[in-house]
Amino acid sequence: MKSGVPNIFKDSELQERFEKDGFVKIRLLEETDVQHLINLFKYYFPSPSKDFFSSSYENDFPLKKEISDAIGKTILPNLENIFLDYAWFGSAFLSKGNGPRSEMPMHQDWTIVDETKYIALNIWTPLQNTTEENGTLEVIKGSHKWHKTLRAPTLPFYFDGYQSKIKEKLTVIPTLATEAVVLNQAIIHYSKANKTNETRIAITTGIKSKGAPMIFHYWNKENPNEIEKFNQDDDFLLKFSDFHKDIFKRPQLGESTGKFAFQKQQASEQEIHNLIQNKAEAKSFASKLLQWLKS
Numbered sequence: 001m002k003s004g005v006p007n008i009f010k011d012s013e014l015q016e017r018f019e020k021d022g023f024v025k026i027r028l029l030e031e032t033d034v035q036h037l038i039n040l041f042k043y044y045f046p047s048p049s050k051d052f053f054s055s056s057y058e059n060d061f062p063l064k065k066e067i068s069d070a071i072g073k074t075i076l077p078n079l080e081n082i083f084l085d086y087a088w089f090g091s092a093f094l095s096k097g098n099g100p101r102s103e104m105p106m107h108q109d110w111t112i113v114d115e116t117k118y119i120a121l122n123i124w125t126p127l128q129n130t131t132e133e134n135g136t137l138e139v140i141k142g143s144h145k146w147h148k149t150l151r152a153p154t155l156p157f158y159f160d161g162y163q164s165k166i167k168e169k170l171t172v173i174p175t176l177a178t179e180a181v182v183l184n185q186a187i188i189h190y191s192k193a194n195k196t197n198e199t200r201i202a203i204t205t206g207i208k209s210k211g212a213p214m215i216f217h218y219w220n221k222e223n224p225n226e227i228e229k230f231n232q233d234d235d236f237l238l239k240f241s242d243f244h245k246d247i248f249k250r251p252q253l254g255e256s257t258g259k260f261a262f263q264k265q266q267a268s269e270q271e272i273h274n275l276i277q278n279k280a281e282a283k284s285f286a287s288k289l290l291q292w293l294k295s
Helices: 012-021 031-044 061-079 163-169 269-294
Strands: 023-027 052-054 086-096 104-107 120-126 137-139 179-184 189-191 200-209 214-218 226-232 255-261
Touching (some): 012 023, 031 086, 031 200, 061 120, 061 200, 104 163, 163 269
Antiparallel strands (some): 052 086, 086 200, 104 189, 120 179, 120 200, 137 189
16 A cells, blocks of 8 residues: 555555556456457447447446446456455446547546545456557556646646657557556556557446545636536446536536635646656666666
């Protein structure tokens, strides 16, 4: 346990790597699990979109809950060997056709628990081998520690305007169909458009520290010096009727706990320069060390 946040991995080495980098890659599924989940996707989505798509975008909550539970029957038994003191709050299919809008822009996931006390994870699980060609996951190592701030759909991305500069820090994560990438919600991640003729199918599964209340924040740019906090049910992410519109509205779900003073924050040119410079210096040191070891 560090900074009051409980460990969530049973393996101390995985926990340490996760805390350092903001992600770890693990073996999660058997090949029979993968095939079952592919068949499940094809059952629910026989004609998938060519764009980036999530089953959480559907407007039918009972259907989304049914899909989440169906995925959970396969995924959950496999989580027991890896995680401790956790609670599952849902799963969804993610797909990328070969359309130009299959790219997922650089972003951080929302703040959905009090991150000073708890942790929430996104477990990204592809159902075929993934590469840059079909839009595998890419992350910026350690970026979950770059700047601590609230994250919500109504708040601008902290690094907005500097995506092209920090993009060079992305690490591509080729992943096998039986593997998963476990992400800290705060890590910066991205995936390119799918350039193959095969739909890239993946699953996202959310877990959190056991007992952590789910929360959501709403920021109104007309009142920029305050933000409103809402307590939410564990399955609230499946309950948006019109996902792409509702996430930007004041929530009709959950219970408001009130508004509090808030100052919207944005990265500065100097901060970005320092982050990039630190990487360049680290690379230079690594190169010199390698040369010395070879001499």
